[in-house]
Amino acid sequence: MPGVNVNPQTPQEKYDLIVSGLQEVLGADILKAKLDKGETVSLYWGTATTGRPHCGYLVPATQIASFLQAGCRVKVLLADIHGFLDNLKAPIELVKFRAEYYRHCITSLLKAVGVSIEKLEFVLGSSYQLTPEFNMDMYRLHSIVSSHDAKRAGAEVVKQTDSAPLSALIYPIMQCLDEQYLDVDAQFGGVDQRKIFALAKEILPKVGFRERAHLMNSMVPGLTGGKMSSSEPDSKIDLLDGPEIVKKKLKKAVAAPKVVEDNGVLSFVEYVLLPISALQTGEQKFVVERREGEPLVYTSIDQMHADYREDILSPQILKPAVTEALNKLLAPIQADFQSNEEWQKVEKLAYPPPPAPEKKVKVKKDKGSRFPGAAKKDVVAQPDGHVEGPGSAEVSVGKAEEGLKNLEVEEK
Numbered sequence: 001m002p003g004v005n006v007n008p009q010t011p012q013e014k015y016d017l018i019v020s021g022l023q024e025v026l027g028a029d030i031l032k033a034k035l036d037k038g039e040t041v042s043l044y045w046g047t048a049t050t051g052r053p054h055c056g057y058l059v060p061a062t063q064i065a066s067f068l069q070a071g072c073r074v075k076v077l078l079a080d081i082h083g084f085l086d087n088l089k090a091p092i093e094l095v096k097f098r099a100e101y102y103r104h105c106i107t108s109l110l111k112a113v114g115v116s117i118e119k120l121e122f123v124l125g126s127s128y129q130l131t132p133e134f135n136m137d138m139y140r141l142h143s144i145v146s147s148h149d150a151k152r153a154g155a156e157v158v159k160q161t162d163s164a165p166l167s168a169l170i171y172p173i174m175q176c177l178d179e180q181y182l183d184v185d186a187q188f189g190g191v192d193q194r195k196i197f198a199l200a201k202e203i204l205p206k207v208g209f210r211e212r213a214h215l216m217n218s219m220v221p222g223l224t225g226g227k228m229s230s231s232e233p234d235s236k237i238d239l240l241d242g243p244e245i246v247k248k249k250l251k252k253a254v255a256a257p258k259v260v261e262d263n264g265v266l267s268f269v270e271y272v273l274l275p276i277s278a279l280q281t282g283e284q285k286f287v288v289e290r291r292e293g294e295p296l297v298y299t300s301i302d303q304m305h306a307d308y309r310e311d312i313l314s315p316q317i318l319k320p321a322v323t324e325a326l327n328k329l330l331a332p333i334q335a336d337f338q339s340n341e342e343w344q345k346v347e348k349l350a351y352p353p354p355p356a357p358e359k360k361v362k363v364k365k366d367k368g369s370r371f372p373g374a375a376k377k378d379v380v381a382q383p384d385g386h387v388e389g390p391g392s393a394e395v396s397v398g399k400a401e402e403g404l405k406n407l408e409v410e411e412k
């Protein structure tokens with residue numbers, strides 16, 4: 001956001017701050033018209049509550065910080081039903097705990113990037129998406145959108161398979177309708193949401209609702225290289241990862257020397273660290289210490305790219321600087337977590353540990369299990385809970401650990 005006024009007064013300055021750092025804006029006139037009338041722009045960002053929020057969430061959080069600084073009213077949609085539609089195997093109660101976990105994470109995350117969270121409102125999807133009104137409007141939209149168009153809209157967002165469940169078609173339409181029900185002027189999301197945004201722009205007016213603006217940020221490569229994926233623990237840095245883990249993960253991060261394209265570490269500086277510095281101090285600044293010589297002081301990403309291409313700024317000196325800055329951002333989040341029992345409790349409920357792995361044990365003594373004739377034989381506790389052993393029928397005895405309750409065993 002070089003040259004952007006972070007304390008905007010005029011409509012133009014406000015507009016410039018809102019769109020700074022974005023890759024694409026659809027319906028700019030909608031925003032400008034509001035600003036010109038001296039009115040407050042309201043917008044929302046939705047997140048489906050699935051895997052644990054990781055450091056990649058700092059990117060939208062930083063953008064939201066800019067929106068708030070520009071005077072916008074911001075809603076964060078905790079899209080629990082979308083989380084369910086996206087992963088039908090996750091029971092709905094789990095998705096709700098996840099929504100609660102997300103609320104804690106995002107609140108703390110926004111505080112960490114310097115946003116005063118009073119200006120922000122969280123909305124739980126299921127709080128209005130289950131009402132008769134919303135559902136009737138869904139049916140109206142279903143009647144005017146072809147399954148082909150619904151499928152295409154979700155192509156980059158919803159899991160695609162040959163015989164996708166109907167939920168994959170409902171998801172994008174529901175996201176379109178959220179704009180109406182959240183009563184906002186604009187929706188913000190990654191460019192991966194573009195096709196859903198385009199569908200919303202097309203279909204809302206057809207059922208008598210107003211067309212919204214759409215703000216998109218680029219898909220920022222994951223900090224550790226490649227795509228950040230919630231399902232691969234090492235590919236992302238969890239918000240609760242302590243300083244040593246962050247250091248280790250960043251050390252392993254892919255950041256080829258001299259290559260600025262698809263460089264997750266540099267992108268993190270560009271989309272998170274520099275904008276945060278600008279919002280907090282009025283100027284973009286990032287300092288890289290060197291073992292010899294003066295520290296390198298950067299005030300724009302272009303300077304950093306130029307030095308990186310020349311290897312003046314090497315991954316070896318960049319990574320420790322980013323590690324330190326990231327740990328500084330994460331420290332207050334982790335302190336919040338440590339001091340918030342409710343958050344800790346909900347974490348356990350939202351992400352229960354995976355079932356105990358298969359365990360081979362030798363039974364020393366059977367103190368009355370429901371496992372006839374198990375004593376002194378080799379038994380295997382299966383992850384799904386039943387215990388198998390030679391000469392025995394499979395007996396289901398609950399979780400693996402549970403199944404061993406009455407057996408005095410020797411680990412093999």
Ligand SMILES: N[C@@H](Cc1ccc(O)cc1)C(=O)O
Pocket residue numbers: 045046047048077079082157174175176178179189193
């Ligand atoms: N589609 C968004 C989540 C979302 C859900 C509903 C919305 O209304 C907005 C956004 C994602 O990929 O994470």
